Amino acid sequence: MKSNALADIHGRSFITPRPWSEAEFDELLLKDSTFLISSENSFLLGMLTDYEAEILTLAVDPMKRRLGIAKKMLDEFEDRCLEKKINKIILEVAKNNNPALKLYESCNFEITGKRRDYYSSPEGKKIDAIIMTKSI
Numbered sequence: 001m002k003s004n005a006l007a008d009i010h011g012r013s014f015i016t017p018r019p020w021s022e023a024e025f026d027e028l029l030l031k032d033s034t035f036l037i038s039s040e041n042s043f044l045l046g047m048l049t050d051y052e053a054e055i056l057t058l059a060v061d062p063m064k065r066r067l068g069i070a071k072k073m074l075d076e077f078e079d080r081c082l083e084k085k086i087n088k089i090i091l092e093v094a095k096n097n098n099p100a101l102k103l104y105e106s107c108n109f110e111i112t113g114k115r116r117d118y119y120s121s122p123e124g125k126k127i128d129a130i131i132m133t134k135s136i
């Protein structure tokens, strides 16, 4: 999937954090550590280091939700981490993002921290980030 398609799905999926531009996706995709799983309607962008993996963002087209697509991408990401002998995945999610929190809980991620006032809504309201971790 190319940067314009990533920016399109991201733009239809996020208000907080704000949507990322095509140029921002271009820049991320140039990095060796960036890892992309994508299909026509969804993508997961991760970052792999020698020791752990981070999910940078994950989105499914609004018309294709609740079909198990995000869970399938998380399973695939986990498999790719294990192949590279990485056994810890971390991510940040806005405290008010109930669908994402439910998704990660259902995939056995655990809450391991909180960053107070980490995100800003378009109206300037501060929202905490929840840090979730999974040992695999």
Ligand SMILES: CC(C)(COP(=O)(O)OP(=O)(O)OC[C@H]1O[C@@H](n2cnc3c(N)ncnc32)[C@H](O)[C@@H]1OP(=O)(O)O)[C@@H](O)C(=O)NCCC(=O)NCCS
Pocket (backbone or CB within 6 Å): 013, 014, 057, 058, 059, 060, 061, 064, 065, 066, 067, 068, 069, 070, 071, 072, 092, 093, 094, 097, 098, 099, 100, 102, 103, 104, 106
């Ligand atoms: C969060 C998101 C990625 C989930 O994608 P999805 O493909 O619809 O999720 P799945 O169908 O794989 O759901 C798997 C499980 O997660 C939970 N879940 C997912 N969406 C949910 C919702 N809206 N409400 C409650 N639980 C939900 C359920 O347990 C679900 O299993 P079930 O459908 O059998 O009950 C999608 O809603 C999205 O793109 N949201 C906007 C972007 C975003 O918030 N990304 C995460 C950033 S950290």
